[in-house]
Amino acid sequence: MAIAGIIIAVGLSEYRRKRHFARTPEPSGHERRARDEKNRLYVIQKHAASRLHYDFRLETNGVLKSWAIPKGPSLDPSVKRLAVEVEDHPLEYGGFEGVIPKGEYGAGTVLIWDRGRWLPEEDVSAGLRKGVLKFRLEGEKLAGGWTLVRLKEPQNGKPNWLLIKEMDAAAKPGVDITGERPESVASQQSIDDVANKTTRVWHSNR
Ligand code: MN
Numbered sequence: 001m002a003i004a005g006i007i008i009a010v011g012l013s014e015y016r017r018k019r020h021f022a023r024t025p026e027p028s029g030h031e032r033r034a035r036d037e038k039n040r041l042y043v044i045q046k047h048a049a050s051r052l053h054y055d056f057r058l059e060t061n062g063v064l065k066s067w068a069i070p071k072g073p074s075l076d077p078s079v080k081r082l083a084v085e086v087e088d089h090p091l092e093y094g095g096f097e098g099v100i101p102k103g104e105y106g107a108g109t110v111l112i113w114d115r116g117r118w119l120p121e122e123d124v125s126a127g128l129r130k131g132v133l134k135f136r137l138e139g140e141k142l143a144g145g146w147t148l149v150r151l152k153e154p155q156n157g158k159p160n161w162l163l164i165k166e167m168d169a170a171a172k173p174g175v176d177i178t179g180e181r182p183e184s185v186a187s188q189q190s191i192d193d194v195a196n197k198t199t200r201v202w203h204s205n206r
Contacts, residue, residue: 029090042118049108144170
């Protein structure tokens with residue numbers, strides 16, 4: 001889609017191109033219509049891949065806009081966390097907790113670390129274009145005002161953003177939320193529980 005000379009990647013083609021749905025339990029998903037602005041999904045998935053990171057996802061125009069945050073979010077407004085923009089994911093992905101088998105894209109364990117809804121404070125498409133998105137989160141671990149700010153220099157072709165907590169009642173300077181609350185909000189399991197208890201995808205070569 002081209003708007004005023006800006007090319008915007010939409011849809012799930014990159015998501016699907018990277019994955020073999022016969023071999024990974026991740027959902028292939030569907031493009032969906034944009035839903036009511038007041039009921040848009042927010043989810044963070046803790047992903048113990050070759051490097052542990054936190055995948056931050058905001059439902060936008062029927063898909064989950066996604067950023068990989070190496071250190072995870074911080075409730076401390078003085079801490080800016082790098083958030084690398086990655087491919088859109090299907091809405092169904094927000095319910096995925098399990099093991100991506102060895103050899104597949106993103107191999108490792110995925111846990112639903114936080115979940116709720118998000119409320120943009122301005123037009124989302126305009127914010128994503130200009131590189132400043134202000135919003136509120138209503139999750140179990142993260143709440144209150146947040147800002148995503150795009151940095152000028154993309155790395156490896158992926159735009160880099162910073163995720164920053166606003167100073168408000170939900171801010172907790174000095175609190176290590178990822179350390180204090182490592183568990184899944186969906187199953188209460190730890191990442192090791194998920195890795196050990198999840199039914200693995202069957203492989204003919206086992
Ligand atoms: Mn990931």
